[in-house]
Amino acid sequence: MTESVFELAPKTEPERQYYFMENASVLIKKREEKVGHHLSFHVTTFGCQMNAKDSEKMTGILTKLGLDEVAEETAADIVLFNTCTIRDNANQKFYGHLGTLNGKNHKNKNRIVAVCGCMMQEKTCVEKLKSSYGFVNIIFGTHNIYKLAELICLYLEKNENVIDVWDKPADIVEDIPAVRKYPFKSGVNIMYGCNNYCTYCIVPYVRGNERSRDAKEIIRECEKLAAEGVKEVMLLGQNVNSYGNRLRNSIGFPELLREVEKVNGIERIRFMTSHPKDLSDELIEVMKASSKICKHIHLPLQSGSTRILKAMNRCYTGEQYLDLALRIRKELPDTAITTDIIVGFPGETEEDVNDTIDMIRQVKYEGAFTFIYSPRTGTPAASMPGRQSKEWIKREFDRVLKAVQDESRLMAGRFLDNVEKVLVEEMNEQDDKLVTGRMSNNLMVHFPGDSSLIGKLVDVKLTEYRGFYYMGRIV
Numbered sequence: 001m002t003e004s005v006f007e008l009a010p011k012t013e014p015e016r017q018y019y020f021m022e023n024a025s026v027l028i029k030k031r032e033e034k035v036g037h038h039l040s041f042h043v044t045t046f047g048c049q050m051n052a053k054d055s056e057k058m059t060g061i062l063t064k065l066g067l068d069e070v071a072e073e074t075a076a077d078i079v080l081f082n083t084c085t086i087r088d089n090a091n092q093k094f095y096g097h098l099g100t101l102n103g104k105n106h107k108n109k110n111r112i113v114a115v116c117g118c119m120m121q122e123k124t125c126v127e128k129l130k131s132s133y134g135f136v137n138i139i140f141g142t143h144n145i146y147k148l149a150e151l152i153c154l155y156l157e158k159n160e161n162v163i164d165v166w167d168k169p170a171d172i173v174e175d176i177p178a179v180r181k182y183p184f185k186s187g188v189n190i191m192y193g194c195n196n197y198c199t200y201c202i203v204p205y206v207r208g209n210e211r212s213r214d215a216k217e218i219i220r221e222c223e224k225l226a227a228e229g230v231k232e233v234m235l236l237g238q239n240v241n242s243y244g245n246r247l248r249n250s251i252g253f254p255e256l257l258r259e260v261e262k263v264n265g266i267e268r269i270r271f272m273t274s275h276p277k278d279l280s281d282e283l284i285e286v287m288k289a290s291s292k293i294c295k296h297i298h299l300p301l302q303s304g305s306t307r308i309l310k311a312m313n314r315c316y317t318g319e320q321y322l323d324l325a326l327r328i329r330k331e332l333p334d335t336a337i338t339t340d341i342i343v344g345f346p347g348e349t350e351e352d353v354n355d356t357i358d359m360i361r362q363v364k365y366e367g368a369f370t371f372i373y374s375p376r377t378g379t380p381a382a383s384m385p386g387r388q389s390k391e392w393i394k395r396e397f398d399r400v401l402k403a404v405q406d407e408s409r410l411m412a413g414r415f416l417d418n419v420e421k422v423l424v425e426e427m428n429e430q431d432d433k434l435v436t437g438r439m440s441n442n443l444m445v446h447f448p449g450d451s452s453l454i455g456k457l458v459d460v461k462l463t464e465y466r467g468f469y470y471m472g473r474i475v
């Protein structure tokens with residue numbers, strides 16, 4: 001490929017990327033001739049559902065280049081890491097992982113290593129890769145993952161390491177190919193970034209401001225997925241309830257759900273994540289009237305103490321949260337509510353933890369992810385005073401965990417003897433006579449069956465509750 005090939009590249013997207021996909025596949029073929037074998041790739045994803053979705057797109061691009069996906073990182077000719085930076089120790093773990101890979105790297109001198117994702121949005125991380133991990137060939141961030149083929153072209157053409165990290169997001173690029181992990185369910189991005197700046201969270205700094213996708217594009221994607229056999233979509237955003245707020249003439253999230261509901265073939269709709277401050281009565285009404293929206297709301301609490309919520313910049317009080325959660329319980333009684341809770345936030349006292357426990361006892365969550373606060377460099381909370389000792393945090397964490405477990409055991413167990421629709425997802429990992437699926441409320445069920453059931457919605461009688469999951473049988 002010559003300079004002129006870069007000059008000839010279309011200026012508009014996604015045409016430009018399809019152009020580079022074609023050119024990159026030619027370069028890959030040449031490289032295959034040189035090394036004497038067919039080239040393969042492996043994508044390793046760290047972190048959240050957003051990253052998982054980004055990785056599906058990058059897998060789509062790499063497949064389009066004619067590369068074969070392999071299960072082992074060490075066996076691949078192109079290894080791509082999609083990183084997460086939510087906690088400081090996630091970064092340390094990643095450096096360790098990268099070092100181990102290079103230890104095994106000596107056999108494949110032609111291997112291309114690429115690193116992208118949230119960690120790469122931090123200058124210090126890029127500097128560290130440059131100085132200590134010189135075998136990393138391509139570095140890019142969260143805003144330009146759609147450019148993977150272009151970056152591979154650049155690297156192969158110039159034979160020099162490529163770094164392309166953008167400070168700010170540009171326009172949303174549609175129609176990039178994707179390879180889904182599951183043929184029957186798929187995430188659908190409805191927005192990117194976050195404007196909330198919770199004081200403990202790095203996401204707004206590495207993923208940029210909130211941008212919503214055009215509703216027509218979202219519906220078009222859902223229709224395409226349905227035509228390909230997808231039954232369940234998960235609408236993804238850091239704060240789905242504020243969908244459309246910053247898009248001119250856009251519909252809001254409840255209206256978007258109504259539109260997705262009209263897509264023939266889509267039988268289940270999930271969404272993640274709901275910020276409590278933006279969850280409207282209209283959304284509750286839409287959920288009530290829907291036959292497709294799943295009976296599950298993940299409603300992150302973080303703390304039950306208004307004082308701590310203020311320090312976290314969560315923009316709701318304990319009372320407002322409780323009022324909302326109880327309204328959901330009343331209006332949508334079959335709907336499971338799950339949450340996230342942080343213990344050990346700077347300045348937290350035993351009284352604040354008591355408020356959190358009170359909340360757990362009143363809302364009675366079906367499940368909760370409970371975290372010990374971990375300071376994230378670059379966030380306001382990291383320099384807040386009042387950190388408690390490890391012993392204090394461990395003790396308080398155990399109190400919170402016990403409350404969560406007591407309540408969720410009772411609440412998640414209330415569906416025993418029901419017949420529920422279950423989407424079968426996979427063979428059971430421990431017992432090959434069982435399959436595993438999820439109910440609408442997101443709880444897991446194991447029951448006798450074979451692989452022909454995977455991807456199907458079946459009626460299952462819940463015969464035994466085993467604390468957080470069920471055993472059942474098809475009826």
Ligand code: SF4
Nearest residue numbers: 194196197198201203
């Ligand atoms: S809402 Fe808060 S916790 Fe969630 S991504 Fe935005 S800043 Fe982070």
